Amino acid sequence: MATTTPAEPAALEPVPATANGGTMRAALSRFWQRHPLLYSQLRGFGVVAVICTAVSMLIFAALRHPMGTQWANAISLVLCSVLNTELNRRISFGVHGMHLWWRDQRRGLWVMLLALAMTSGSLWLLHEVSPKASIVSELVVITLGNVASAVMRFVLLRYWIFRRLRRPVPAPA
Template structure:
């Protein structure tokens, strides 16, 4: 009885156009090509997330001293929520014009409440554990809270706020 070992699957296959020495896992490449709209939205969402995180941190740092950490966090998140929803409308989901702008912004504020709950709760825990935490520690906690809520934000943007676009995408396919 002869036994043969199965061939090992190719873990990495080069993707054309990625340059010499760069490879992407074959399954990721197949998914990328099968769902180009999703990956375009994720790429746009990442750009918007970086922009809004920087703006939020700057606002927080500027108003933290006179208002306190929780108020500074809430104000920076509310202001950045409007910016975030508008940038995601344009960059991630390709929405142009003012049609349904108020509805999108209102729903974006509801999504912001998740981030506010996560970051406020994280700040509360930080100050319970370390009452004299530095602003750097607060910024790290807020940033981590925002990163954790980003996954939920993307899903809610894609499947709730901008679901009208998905219906058009599916109809086009």
């Protein structure tokens, strides 16, 4: 089946509690042992975020001078949104195949609008405060905007775009 839930990863090793911060680590370890699928999805989401952020920054840097910062930002986010949704389908949520691919991509583009609003607004604010901001400053602002929108992106991916994976799959008759 094209949209099967990924196999549960092996349980994490428990972390023994120690006097300095060990209690928190032990509690986190117990939490991740109770939620291995969430752990796997977050780990995959982090890998995808690093890849897509690097690609987005390269596209932005290449398009910045010929198109301006706002257009370079918008184009890089749209292109990377398709890549991001596809990588998250495969790596974070274990969806392989083309079943519901167009729907997932459409919804991924809606989610991208959140990041676009945050990064465009951040760039606008940066240029209001510092009209001659360097490309390094722009890249930092865009990255911070993307990090801020990443939390909402994960929640929307998990509970809206790929919510079908949370329903139990009926056993074949």
